[in-house]
Amino acid sequence: MPFFRSLIIAFFSVIVCYFILVPPRRPTWLPLPMSKRNKQTPASTRCLALGISLTASYGTISIRHEDGSFEDIGCEHGDQNYLDMMQRFSRLSSSHPAPPYFRMEDQWDDQPRQGFRSARKLIFLPASSDVRTLSTLTSSLISLAKSHASSSSIASVVISYPALPGLYAEDISDTALYCNLPLLYGNHRYPPRTIVSTYTGNRMGLCSSYTDEKQCRQEGLALPVRSVILVEYTSAAVLLHTMSMREANDLADPDTDLSIHYFSLGDDQNSENVGRHTRRKSTREAVIELLRRRYKRLPEPPWPPKVITVLLIGSPRDIDIDGIYELVNGAVEEAGFEVEVFATNPRFVAARGAAELAWRALSLTKQTNMEL
Secondary structure, eight states: OHHHHHHHHHHHHHHHHHHHHSOOOOOTTSOOOHHHHGGGSOOOSSEEEEEEEEOSSEEEEEEEOTTSOEEEEEEEEOOHHHHHHHHHHTSGGGOOOOSSOSSHHHHHHTHHHHHHHHHHHHTTOOSSHHHHHHHHHHHHHHHHHHHHTTTSEEEEEEEEBOOOTTOOHHHHHHHHHHTTOOOOOOTTBSOOBHHHHHHHHTTOSOOSOTTOHHHHHHHHHTSOOEEEEEEEEOSSEEEEEEEEESSSOBOOOSOOEEEEEEOOOOSSHHHHHHHHHHHHHHHHHHHHHHHHHHHTOSSSOOSSOOEEEEEEEEOHHHHHHTTHHHHHHHHHHHTTOEEEEEOSSTTTHHHHHHHHHHHHHHHHHHHHHHHO
16 A cells, blocks of 8 residues: 555656646647747748648648649558548547537536546657547658658648547647647638638638738638538548638537438449449438528528539549539539539549648748748
């Protein structure tokens, strides 16, 4: 007993000394003050702004160059642990309180979990086992970029992630922390979900004065509001996310309108034909149901909005084989709306949008450095 008592006393003494002598860490999900952002920017003249898009089954990475062009580096598929984790995240039972908090009760209830995550990070472990799994795929994507541009330094990274009930902005921030990535925060504030990065990748919701936060905000308020539905489609799953959008900004609000369907894959040609029919039927019904649920009117065309903006991403091969472009177009019209579809470069457009946000965050940081 004396030994264990001494051990406990020593443990708490170390913890107390740490928090007295070492300045407390700022929560990784909270945007950095402008005065501290400059410390994260490397002095190298050749800086990479990388965008990573994590999906339900794979991840992609793109570079945004100084001249405004993009370069799609590659795609990495998640291992079985990643696939199982994403499928678990898709269930409502996986949701829990997480920052940013919208109720004081949630913040209070989440303190034990936050304490455990902080303790793991203090000893240089990932904040959770899920963060470790996310970091494995993220590290593979970063390795692709380093191999592609070995003479350049990574100056800014934005990671977008699917809007699943059990996946939160803090998981993405902690993934970047564990991978030692410069996660700069610009006008987008929180790590963007896929609908935001895809919106950005299609050049919507962007201001021209992105090195001036106040002016960028004013420009953003003048942008048109769009009713957007994201359709992320592969032969393994379809993820739908709808929201009203104006600026390319994510508030990390957990209250989202989603529809998620995982498909079972057949082994023979006949099963594949049946599976194709099932996937098409499920996708069509899901689009109609989600739009009608969102706008609260079932048989009649809602007013407003008049037009639905569809962002179609995923596997180009699966989208083409299953005829998803035409199917989604028809489903939106059947739900009672006019439709505009953006389906250019469906595999990499979200990563490009994330890279654009990474570049803008880096440019804002550089501008701030010059003013200080």
